[in-house]
Amino acid sequence: MADTVKTGISGLDAMLYGGIPEGNQTIVAGGPGAGKTLLSFEFLYRNAKMGIPGVFFALEENPKRVVENAKKAFKEFTDIDDLIAKKLLLVDGEDPSARLHEGADPSSYEFGKVVSDIEALVTSIGAKRIVIDSISLLSIIISNPIAYRRAMLALVSNLRRINVTSLLVSEIANPERSKLTFKPEFFIFDGIVNMYQSGEEEKRITAMEIIKMRGSKHSNSTAPYEITPSGFKVYASEELESE
Numbered sequence: 001m002a003d004t005v006k007t008g009i010s011g012l013d014a015m016l017y018g019g020i021p022e023g024n025q026t027i028v029a030g031g032p033g034a035g036k037t038l039l040s041f042e043f044l045y046r047n048a049k050m051g052i053p054g055v056f057f058a059l060e061e062n063p064k065r066v067v068e069n070a071k072k073a074f075k076e077f078t079d080i081d082d083l084i085a086k087k088l089l090l091v092d093g094e095d096p097s098a099r100l101h102e103g104a105d106p107s108s109y110e111f112g113k114v115v116s117d118i119e120a121l122v123t124s125i126g127a128k129r130i131v132i133d134s135i136s137l138l139s140i141i142i143s144n145p146i147a148y149r150r151a152m153l154a155l156v157s158n159l160r161r162i163n164v165t166s167l168l169v170s171e172i173a174n175p176e177r178s179k180l181t182f183k184p185e186f187f188i189f190d191g192i193v194n195m196y197q198s199g200e201e202e203k204r205i206t207a208m209e210i211i212k213m214r215g216s217k218h219s220n221s222t223a224p225y226e227i228t229p230s231g232f233k234v235y236a237s238e239e240l241e242s243e
């Protein structure tokens with residue numbers, strides 16, 4: 001049986017019956033502002049604190065802003081810079097839209113570039129964890145659905161080859177359970193964590209659900225969550241046996 005990778009996120013490991021099977025590639029899906037970037041960041045932060053290096057690959061936001069926003073939201077994570085200095089955390093990325101230039105087949109070129117850049121970063125610090133925020137952006141570069149599916153399969157096999165456990169952010173227009181439409185990547189990857197938001201501004205309800213996790217038992221219920229200065233709090237109905 002594969003080893004289990006703790007997310008280190010309060011309540012989430014209980015929902016995952018301990019964690020994510022090592023080597024799994026998990027989609028973090030959700031609507032705008034659900035907390036996908038922060039949740040993925042906390043996963044890398046918690047693992048870095050356990051001494052396990054990770055790479056955050058930002059395709060959507062400037063990497064500097066990712067770190068700034070995480071520091072603002074997680075006021076108690078005072079050692080982020082320290083972990084970066086120790087090469088336990090590497091936040092990098094690129095703006096693929098800036099590279100949408102002339103050329104015969106920019107999509108395959110760009111995608112190949114993204115994969116090789118990620119691999120170089122992973123190798124540079126010996127990363128075992130990786131976040132790509134977001135893979136939805138790749139669907140903009142690769143508009144042909146068959147080419148997109150092929151690119152996703154290539155991404156899966158590349159991540160497998162470099163032997164990392166990954167979280168891949170995916171934007172969904174309507175995160176409501178009943179209206180959830182599954183994208184090709186939802187079938188290709190090993191796991192899906194979905195983040196829902198419902199209600200209006202003031203009384204917005206946020207909740208998380210594990211839709212699938214290959215190779216592991218997981219919670220089948222939806223758990224509310226909040227973002228606090230000391231990290232995410234997921235109010236799972238399960239309890240971790242070891243805690």
Ligand SMILES: Nc1ncnc2c1ncn2[C@@H]1O[C@H](COP(=O)(O)OP(=O)(O)OP(=O)(O)O)[C@@H](O)[C@H]1O
Nearest residue numbers: 030031032033034035036037038039072073227228
């Ligand atoms: N300082 C803070 N304290 C509490 N919550 C915060 C703070 N800063 C941001 N948030 C919450 O985090 C959310 C943004 O988180 P995040 O950037 O991870 O979302 P996202 O799902 O990645 O969004 P997007 O789709 O825009 O990329 C905000 O909507 C807000 O609810």
Ligand SMILES: [Mg+2]
Nearest residue numbers: 036037038133
């Ligand atoms: Mg985001």
